[in-house]
Amino acid sequence: MIYSLAPMEGITGYVFRRVHAECFGALDRYYTPFLPPPRVGSTFGGKNFKEIDPANNEGLNVVPQLLTKNADEFVWAAQLLAEMGYTEVNLNLGCPSGTVVAKGRGSGLLRDPDALEAFLRDICERSPLPVSVKTRLGLEDDGEYARILAVYCRLPLAELIVHPRVQKDRYQGSPRWEPYGATLAAAPFPVAYNGDVFDTADRDGLLAAFPATRHVMLGRGLLANPALARMMAGGPPATREELERFHDALFHAYEEVVGGNAVFRMKEWWFYAKCAFADPLAVHRAVRKVRRAGEYEDAVRTIFSGMELAEEARFHG
């Protein structure tokens, strides 16, 4: 089984990937949060370059993800990524954000399957790297997916990662398993599952229903329980000491990279990480109002020295 880390904008960037791999072992594969391709003729700059800079991703199997509806820019970016040594590029066809969808990007590209096919055919033909796709089922209704899946099946995708919700669902409600099963049955290329796999029982349920599953992408579940992938392989849950060490390494790595914004980054992480504690609300209250690094470190010591761990660290929204 392949376990990969989901792309999560603002959270699973290179700092998180590196520190997490150091503390809990590397996953089989990582996807970068979505990157806008540079204009044709330009290079990736600033924080987008740092995200894919091979020096920041050493030893990890990373697939860069692009968010665009511009085929020329996709192909140009794929060329740059190939030159940096990447061996696959992923296209985001799932982002549900209103502004992204309104511009016809992310899941907005699913609105018109004919246009989607023309776009994908063009990039698959011209990209120097194999193209994988991360998709939702449609915008409003999972009935849209039959046509979308038929489009995918006509194309030489490297892999199709299915997050079986529609745009309108955002991250609410249960993932719709049937269309994932239909994908496994129909696709001539490898398929991956993503959505609400928060513990080993969730994974076991998925495998019982769909024994052909070969790749599970973990997102919020791994943020709430950093030992999740290790546990999937039969390993132990995280101890308090491991969690604290992971926290400290992550905070200090963010301080090096984003300085004063490290507290803000860590508060985003705590939104998920609080689920590792028996009283997530108390954890939330402890970190909610802090602004400065010193106050933050005091709050964190209170959490790690005084608060009980949950019996099972499991994401709950």
Ligand SMILES: Cc1cc2nc3c(=O)[nH]c(=O)nc-3n(C[C@H](O)[C@H](O)[C@H](O)COP(=O)(O)O)c2cc1C
């Ligand atoms: C804060 C946040 C940021 C995300 N950013 C991205 C992204 O950059 N690219 C992408 O394909 N999906 C993105 N996603 C979706 C996740 O990759 C994943 O599909 C989703 O969280 C469902 O998987 P999970 O239930 O295992 O968390 C994001 C989700 C969240 C909550």
